[in-house]
Amino acid sequence: DAGVTQSPTHLIKTRGQQVTLRCSPISGHKSVSWYQQVLGQGPQFIFQYYEKEERGRGNFPDRFSARQFPNYSSELNVNALLLGDSALYLCASMIGTGMYEQYFGPGTRLTVT
Amino acid sequence: KNEVEQSPQNLTAQEGEFITINCSYSVGISALHWLQQHPGGGIVSLFMLSSGKKKHGRLIATINIQEKHSSLHITASHPRDSAVYICAVPATDSNYQLIWGAGTKLIIKP
Numbered sequence: 001d002a003g004v005t006q007s008p009t010h011l012i013k014t015r016g017q018q019v020t021l022r023c024s025p026i027s028g029h030k031s032v033s034w035y036q037q038v039l040g041q042g043p044q045f046i047f048q049y050y051e052k053e054e055r056g057r058g059n060f061p062d063r064f065s066a067r068q069f070p071n072y073s074s075e076l077n078v079n080a081l082l083l084g085d086s087a088l089y090l091c092a093s094m095i096g097t098g099m100y101e102q103y104f105g106p107g108t109r110l111t112v113t
Numbered sequence: 114k115n116e117v118e119q120s121p122q123n124l125t126a127q128e129g130e131f132i133t134i135n136c137s138y139s140v141g142i143s144a145l146h147w148l149q150q151h152p153g154g155g156i157v158s159l160f161m162l163s164s165g166k167k168k169h170g171r172l173i174a175t176i177n178i179q180e181k182h183s184s185l186h187i188t189a190s191h192p193r194d195s196a197v198y199i200c201a202v203p204a205t206d207s208n209y210q211l212i213w214g215a216g217t218k219l220i221i222k223p
Contacts, residue, residue: 037154041215042199042201042213042214042215042216043156043211043213044213045204045210045211048210056210058210088154090154090156100161101146101158101161102146102158102211103158104148104155104156104157104158106154106155107154107155107156109154
């Protein structure tokens with residue numbers, strides 16, 4: 001069984017541009033969470049989606065949005081990129097909502113110049 | 114909001130040593146996660162525990178719910194154990210949003 005996959009692995013964008021990051025959860029998992037990890041810090045929760053609905057949102061501006069598709073894969077969109085958006089973006093897959101073990105993808109390293 | 118503190122921040126030890134990493138949190142929880150992050154970013158879930166003790170190979174995690182404290186132990190440490198170890202707990206108002214500790218950077222020297 002494949003684990004959580006994310007694409008792309010690395011990405012370089014310019015300030016003001018928009019970016020879309022993708023995540024495919026483990027087969028059978030219906031929940032996807034997104035985290036941002038700035039270098040030297042712990043991950044910060046951005047969103048959780050379950051059954052295509054947003055179930056939780058962290059303290060991030062409206063420039064950040066996400067969606068989940070019928071196959072439970074998910075996209076994270078960030079508009080009007082700022083230098084401070086440079087980070088590792090992690091996707092985590094869970095069977096459902098609630099207190100389940102989270103399985104992480106390898107992450108997408110976004111650099112904004 | 115739950116607060117998480119880990120100690121030590123950095124730990125360097127010789128191969129074979131017994132390692133202990135500590136995690137304290139401020140608000141009662143249903144379960145706590147221990148995770149491992151290697152250089153390059155990949156995060157692996159090691160344990161999710163709500164009481165007592167769990168063991169997986171050379172890794173042991175314990176939790177004391179009353180004292181709001183958890184420890185991660187590594188027996189017979191090896192250079193491949195070098196990584197950042199992070200504990201995470203649910204936010205007080207949700208189970209899906211995790212509050213993460215700052216991590217403990219562990220280096221095991223051969």
